[in-house]
Amino acid sequence: VNVEVDIGAEMHRWASDLFPICRSLTGDGVRQTLRYFHNLLPNLAIHEVPSGTRVFDWNVPPEWNIRDAYVADDTGRRVIDFREHNLHVVGYSEPVDTWLTLDELQTRLYSTPEQPDAIPLVVSYYTRTWGFCLRHRDRQKLKSGHYHVVVDSTLDPSGHLTYGELLLPGESADEVLVSCNICHASMANNELSGPVVVAALACWLMSAPRGLSYRIVFIPENIGSVVYLSRNLAAMKERIIAGFVVSCAGDERAYSMVASRLGDTLTDRLLRHVLRHHAGVFKEYAYLWPHRGSDERNYCSPGVELPVVAFTRSKYGEFPEYHTSLDDLSFVTPRGLAGSLDVLKKCVSILEGNKTYRLTCLGEPRLGPRGLYPSMNKPGSGYEEDLTKLMNVIAYCDGNHSVLDIAERIGIPAWHCLPIIDRLRHEQLVEVAAR
Amino acid sequence: VNVEVDIGAEMHRWASDLFPICRSLTGDGVRQTLRYFHNLLPNLAIHEVPSGTRVFDWNVPPEWNIRDAYVADDTGRRVIDFREHNLHVVGYSEPVDTWLTLDELQTRLYSTPEQPDAIPLVVSYYTRTWGFCLRHRDRQKLKSGHYHVVVDSTLDPSGHLTYGELLLPGESADEVLVSCNICHASMANNELSGPVVVAALACWLMSAPRGLSYRIVFIPENIGSVVYLSRNLAAMKERIIAGFVVSCAGDERAYSMVASRLGDTLTDRLLRHVLRHHAGVFKEYAYLWPHRGSDERNYCSPGVELPVVAFTRSKYGEFPEYHTSLDDLSFVTPRGLAGSLDVLKKCVSILEGNKTYRLTCLGEPRLGPRGLYPSMNKPGSGYEEDLTKLMNVIAYCDGNHSVLDIAERIGIPAWHCLPIIDRLRHEQLVEVAAR
């Protein structure tokens, strides 16, 4: 059984199930999506925050729901139809039911001449308006005449913003934050890849005892992190030792990260390390506008200052399918999703084992009597490489180097250090000096 | 009105007025020069320090004045004439009136075969001697015979060393030092460019309220800074937060700086920043002999250790006209002077605004309701660039980054940050955390 492909295929299946749902900052699409994840993660708590609630410098927006929307010609034929693709409607469009000439209609249409086959994503969360998005190729086919324009939506100031929260307590109160979004309309990489990878990570975390605690959130982008921070800031500042925004995590073109605001937190060092050894080549974006763009903007903001980085494959804004209907389930692959999951599992494994160890003897220890000397019997056994790793791990178990420090110092992946440390602990050659 | 060219032309005019005066470490030429600046800067105080005064490891030299000097042939024709150019006499020449053969005369002459049309600058401040300097081309024309040699000078051990001092108090006692020289004989870049740029800077400083205080000195080189430090060291060490030696500031060939002794003071960071963004390319010289050579030698010396750097266009010692009669008013230009003034004004503006700010809200603030969102209406309006600057300035108003820190972090000139900070203060989105 190829576990990696299996879990990749499973995640892709989840994304396919969720793809048709119309998600936005608020509304029933978000609830439906969270219910899906609740089936996978029974401890997922679903929270509702009333529209209008003051959160830091913002207010929770009215709840938006939409039943139908279309532009029909005078024969009643729908030339733009929300039922065909939910990107056809500008997000948060207010309700409308009217007739327009083509010229009038054009002022409400959005298309991209450079990508004539793509429906662009357009939203207007904080300015009341309405509009339609369509493939430029289709727009050019529109004929003069009168059009019936209908948006059957509601913007409810007494509604709610909905988000999911999964708290996985471990031995230690120290927490790892994993954050992803459930707010974009049907898009695969810049949306569903995030929550499906995070859900798979959560399943894996729940399958074994944990030294650390985990705070996993499924939130609408930006306003969601503001809402979440406004309710949990004190606890988060006290407990979070590392955090990840997971977004655009499903294609195979690249591995990327957006560094934290100061660029030197444990999470920065960790993700750089993992990506360097996992992927060889990766892209690091500084925390500078317009590189940053997802919830790291709030997690890292002055006064909040959590050690959070954004982990992506092709970063938001850096691939041509971004924010269009081309960001679909063919762009996101089982293999791409599985690669992201593997990176996060490596990060978590290192965080769990990232203690500081101290050698229990002075001088170099004897390996032979303890059976620690790697076997050189088998040709091609990697004997010399194993001995090199072992000797170098031992050399830096000095009570000052964490496992990540050791790995960086001796130039090997930290996940190669962990089993060596386990063996040395078993032989009582090293002991924990500090977390 | 092109203000920059205007002030450049004005400074060049001042230099032209002052060019003919014979200046040296001491004497009436220095007094005459300081009186000229006193007309521009009525608060300029002129100080006299008696010859022989012990100053640190040195003594103030006797006062030197010269009325006339020449070498005449036996027909009475002056073949070398101080009245033609005051570089013809070795600086601090003692008086003489004698007849010499050409061979005897040759031992008292200085010329430069490699620059046959240049009169070299020669001085002998601390060893009593006399001599003449001339163009090598003219020297070769001297015929055998007897010459009447006259230096009509005085070296008065009861004289004085003269310097000017302008103190501009501001809201804060923190001071910026600006230091220039008024001691060299007729030379334009390696002398007059310094005081005319500094005088223009002082006029500009006096035209508006100041947050900081300014200590502006017009002194003879080296002995002048020793004298000045010996009288003001305690106050200077307590108050000076940044300082500039301004010399060779009038040509157009280059921008340069000599770093402070440790190379990492606020002034070093500031001038590097301004030159990088103002000039694109500039030369930085380490504080190593023989790069250093002006008053920074004393301001930065062990035990004094002020945060002072030298700002120059083509640095002393690095241009062929240096210390010759070719360093004249055609080498120094209005445009060259105006560029130096602009650099210093930028430095001062940044220093005045270089506080640390703290965002008053948590998470990213809303820009729209405050009218802070840059207008995207006008095509080519630079909307994206403006938004980028705004978002990045906000991201680092964390109470730890000064404005200069922010500018360096986000890669824009600090003088672009200042109006953004002003706007944010006006909207009460940031508040001062510390100077």
Next chain:
Amino acid sequence: VNVEVDIGAEMHRWASDLFPICRSLTGDGVRQTLRYFHNLLPNLAIHEVPSGTRVFDWNVPPEWNIRDAYVADDTGRRVIDFREHNLHVVGYSEPVDTWLTLDELQTRLYSTPEQPDAIPLVVSYYTRTWGFCLRHRDRQKLKSGHYHVVVDSTLDPSGHLTYGELLLPGESADEVLVSCNICHASMANNELSGPVVVAALACWLMSAPRGLSYRIVFIPENIGSVVYLSRNLAAMKERIIAGFVVSCAGDERAYSMVASRLGDTLTDRLLRHVLRHHAGVFKEYAYLWPHRGSDERNYCSPGVELPVVAFTRSKYGEFPEYHTSLDDLSFVTPRGLAGSLDVLKKCVSILEGNKTYRLTCLGEPRLGPRGLYPSMNKPGSGYEEDLTKLMNVIAYCDGNHSVLDIAERIGIPAWHCLPIIDRLRHEQLVEVAAR
């Protein structure tokens, strides 16, 4: 008299005297070698440590002595003969006296097909066995038949490990450690070069008063440093400010160092500095297995953490003659040995003079009246270079820069700074601020 060649030739003579002796971790060969050095260094103390003594994670091995060893054919002719070269016997071979067929004998033979003229070094200190080493070319000449195999050795569990220790007290209790090995069978670079250079250094140290104390040890490799540390750790941790493992110090191909475990001790900085200026090009190996390999493994180990680096010419493991009979007295040269001695003398001179100085005056001092101004009379006298060094040394006598710091800052060898500092002290222009 060319002193450098003289001392080089002297050291090479010592190595020639010592070459035939069969040394190992323990035994009379070690004692004989130490007695030779005792003749040169009368204060050398010779210590005996009983076999079986527990030292950190190790035990002192039994004492090994060997009188004779050979493989003879059935005519009695010795085809492998310990008396010809003591590398012919596997180190620590247990006694044997038996007859073997060629096939049986082959399982006990070691040779290197890639180096058919070299006898390889093979040892088995901690696993009881016996064997013979020979040139591969000779091995191929062995004919079928029966062979008489004799190893006339003893492995005495009541024996001792022997090492030499020379303590040279100076004004200060601060110590410099110099460590070398006296355990390998007849090999010139990877063995004798170390102790002969160290002995010459010790002779030189004893010839003049010392500010620092010196701890010089002649020990068997690895187990020797464990033994020595186990007996002296507290004093060494308190006193040692710098330390050198000297090994493979006699060829002319390269200069090299193995950095300390953290790579940033005074000794690291010092040896880098000396090698950069002495040799121009040198190789630095990180303290990573398998680069490290001599006693630095114990001196730098966690909990011991002495500031020790290994100094070598061609590093152990990095030259083809390594651990073979080709590492002989033609590979090691007087010039090679003299170069290593010179490096160590430079290191010691800098350590002795590496104080922090403070200028006694403010501002730049006057050089002329003190006769410090370098003479410019002689053409090609290096006047400008001398002035540059003098001015730059003065500039950094600020009470914060040690002599090594100054040298690094101004880019000249620290041994050029020392006479300048002496001159400045004589003129009372600088005073000691701190060691």
